Amino acid sequence: MSTTVLTYARVAVSALTKTYGARVAVDEVDLSLGSGIIGVLGPNGAGKTTLLRMLATVLAPDKGTISLNGLDPRVPAERVEIRRRLGFLPQSSELYPNFTPLELVDYVAVLKEHTDRDWRRREATRVLEAVGLADRMHQKIRTLSGGMQQRVALAAALLGDPELLVLDEPATGLDPEQRLELRSLLARSAGRGTVILSTHNTAEVAALCQRVLVMREGRICFTGTPGELRDLADGRVWESGGADATALRSWMTADGTFRHIGDPPAGATHVAATLDDGYLLSGAGR
Amino acid sequence: MIAVLTQAVRPTARTIAWRPVAGVAAGLVLLSVLLVEEDRAQMVMAWLGAAVTASLLVAAIRDRASRLLAAVPTPLSARRLLRLAIVAPVPVAVLVLVVGLRQPDGPLPLLGDVTALTLAGLGVASWMADERGVAWGAGLPLAWVAGAQFGNSSAGAVGDALLWWHTDSLVVGAIAAGCVLLGARR
Numbered sequence: 001m002s003t004t005v006l007t008y009a010r011v012a013v014s015a016l017t018k019t020y021g022a023r024v025a026v027d028e029v030d031l032s033l034g035s036g037i038i039g040v041l042g043p044n045g046a047g048k049t050t051l052l053r054m055l056a057t058v059l060a061p062d063k064g065t066i067s068l069n070g071l072d073p074r075v076p077a078e079r080v081e082i083r084r085r086l087g088f089l090p091q092s093s094e095l096y097p098n099f100t101p102l103e104l105v106d107y108v109a110v111l112k113e114h115t116d117r118d119w120r121r122r123e124a125t126r127v128l129e130a131v132g133l134a135d136r137m138h139q140k141i142r143t144l145s146g147g148m149q150q151r152v153a154l155a156a157a158l159l160g161d162p163e164l165l166v167l168d169e170p171a172t173g174l175d176p177e178q179r180l181e182l183r184s185l186l187a188r189s190a191g192r193g194t195v196i197l198s199t200h201n202t203a204e205v206a207a208l209c210q211r212v213l214v215m216r217e218g219r220i221c222f223t224g225t226p227g228e229l230r231d232l233a234d235g236r237v238w239e240s241g242g243a244d245a246t247a248l249r250s251w252m253t254a255d256g257t258f259r260h261i262g263d264p265p266a267g268a269t270h271v272a273a274t275l276d277d278g279y280l281l282s283g284a285g286r
Numbered sequence: 287m288i289a290v291l292t293q294a295v296r297p298t299a300r301t302i303a304w305r306p307v308a309g310v311a312a313g314l315v316l317l318s319v320l321l322v323e324e325d326r327a328q329m330v331m332a333w334l335g336a337a338v339t340a341s342l343l344v345a346a347i348r349d350r351a352s353r354l355l356a357a358v359p360t361p362l363s364a365r366r367l368l369r370l371a372i373v374a375p376v377p378v379a380v381l382v383l384v385v386g387l388r389q390p391d392g393p394l395p396l397l398g399d400v401t402a403l404t405l406a407g408l409g410v411a412s413w414m415a416d417e418r419g420v421a422w423g424a425g426l427p428l429a430w431v432a433g434a435q436f437g438n439s440s441a442g443a444v445g446d447a448l449l450w451w452h453t454d455s456l457v458v459g460a461i462a463a464g465c466v467l468l469g470a471r472r
Contacts, residue, residue: 058356080359088357094350096301104351107297111358111365115289153354166357 010034011055011164011194016064018050025050027218028064037190039209039226040198041279046215048198049091049168055196056088056166068164084113087162091169091198093153097142101133101152104141108156127155132181147173154182163193170197171204183208202275206230214282222282232281233273238264249280290360291368298365299372302346307373310342311380318384328388330435332396333452335385337431339377340403345424346373347408348417363412363470395455402455403427405462412469427451 013031017024026047040048053059054066057073069085071078096104105124114120128137131151141149150173157165170186171179186195186208199205205212206226214222214229222229239257243250248262261277264270314335347366349355355365381400386393404427411423433448450458 053356056357080361083357083359086357090353090356093354095354096351098300099297103297103300107294107301108355108358110290110293110297111355111360113290113359115293117293156354 010067010069011196012067013055014065016051016054016061016066018047018054018059018061024218026054026061029218029220031213031220031223033194033196033211035190035194036210037186037195037197037208039205039212040196040215041200041202041205041212042198042215047218048215050218051215052166052168052196052198053090055164056086057082058088058090082164085163085193087157087159087165089154089157089165089167089170091172095141095149095152097140099141100138101128101141101144101155102137104152105156105159109159112159114160123159124155127158128152130158130185131155132178147175147178150174151178154185158185158189161189161192165189165193165195165197167195167197169199171199171201179204202279206275214279216283226275229278229282230273230275231278233261233277235270235273236264236281237261237273237277238268238270240269287360287364291364294360294365294368295372298368301349301351302369302373306342306345307376310338310377313338314377314380315384318388328385331385332389332399333431333435335381336396336399336403337427339381339400340407340427341424342377343370343374343400343404344407344411344427345420346370347411348420348424352417361470366408398455398459399452402451402458402462403430405459405466406430406451409462409465409469412466 011031011033013029016026016029016031018026029047029051040051042048050059054061055068057068057079060074066073068082071082073079073082096107099107102121102124105128106120109120109124114123125134125137128134131154133148133151133155136144136148141152144152150170154167154170157167165186167186171182174182183204186197189195190210197209209226212222212224212226212229213220222232238244238260239253240260241257243258244260244265246262246265247260250258250260253259259271260268261281314331317331317334347369349365349369352362356362378397378400381396382393386396389396407423407426409423410426411419413419414422430448430451434452437445437448446453
């Protein structure tokens with residue numbers, strides 16, 4: 001076993017490519033990430049899940065290289081070492097319905113090579129308490145709601161305070177209060193290393209992430225802070241009483257006015273840009 | 287790794303779907319009782335038993351939480367081997383007791399057939415991505431034996447190939463074992 005000790009995780013990706021048949025899911029992606037929380041935004045089919053699965057060493061790329069904590073997942077021994085320091089929450093995961101959350105997390109801890117039973121029990125209890133399941137940890141998983149099951153899976157990913165946490169849409173199925181709890185939890189985890197999460201929710205990114213990546217059609221089309229993403233739309237958002245054919249996108253808001261993004265016509269009534277506006281413009285060129 | 291797998295035996299046993307195992311065992315016992323007097327039926331029983339047992343063993347490596355466990359350091363191959371080691375004794379013992387001991391040549395050729403078919407299924411499962419591979423791998427023993435049963439009158443290489451798991455089980459088993467090992471290292 002390697003004795004390398006790192007205080008924070010680093011992720012370096014070069015020309016990463018993955019194809020499924022004729023479809024290029026991830027296309028020549030380059031990345032360099034330090035510690036903190038990184039949000040990956042993008043529409044369905046943009047390649048977020050494929051990218052995250054490659055970062056979690058679950059899927060091998062067709063081309064390109066990944067370095068996680070300075071280790072190469074193509075080398076079997078280094079892949080195992082990465083996995084000892086990694087927590088992964090897949091987009092959707094079946095659990096064992098006849099297990100309790102405590103039994104499931106304990107089982108995952110065994111497979112994460114934690115063989116000290118007392119430590120395992122304490123750690124399983126700690127992560128289940130952290131995700132708000134202290135009072136449900138002895139209940140069968142089949143009796144838990146979808147949101148609670150999602151939190152059981154999240155607890156399994158958090159075992160052992162991993163240096164690198166890869167979470168594919170962790171807030172799916174969570175109610176607003178649980179989302180708030182998730183934010184605090186991830187903010188605490190980010191103190192130890194790198195958290196990479198994919199989401200469709202720009203509010204989540206704004207509240208949580210130090211850095212945001214936007215993916216479209218397998219490529220990273222924006223990387224920067226949430227503020228920089230919002231700034232993309234500065235001066236490019238306006239409102240009017242009806243649809244505007246010159247806008248890149250228009251939609252009717254709750255008060256009946258139309259909001260537009262794109263290159264505003266002369267005399268347009270500009271309004272403050274939001275992260276959503278920046279996100280929508282991120283793939284459209286400037 | 288030994289310590290990890292030892293501690294994983296009990297929870298892994300709880301993750302396995304035991305109803306199909308019990309169903310196959312009960313089915314084999316029932317069929318052996320119903321067909322006890324028929325010579326032709328003994329051969330059909332042996333083939334059917336080998337196919338169903340092999341298919342069951344390959345299917346047993348399916349782990350419903352495989353996505354959640356995809357990035358744990360204990361390799362998939364070790365987790366599958368453990369599941370196989372936990373499941374295999376029951377159906378194999380039933381097969382030997384209710385079918386194998388009644389065969390004119392004893393249970394060893396039948397065990398060879400089961401081993402070859404199981405390894406062939408595992409070979410497919412280890413080379414195909416995700417859980418689809420397990421489904422295809424579990425289907426292979428049934429399809430191959432059905433092919434031998436209904437299509438072995440075909441002349442030439444095709445007819446021979448349909449019976450390889452039975453006539454050349456050692457060779458099939460060795461090649462399939464190689465595929466399993468190579469697939470596990472991917």
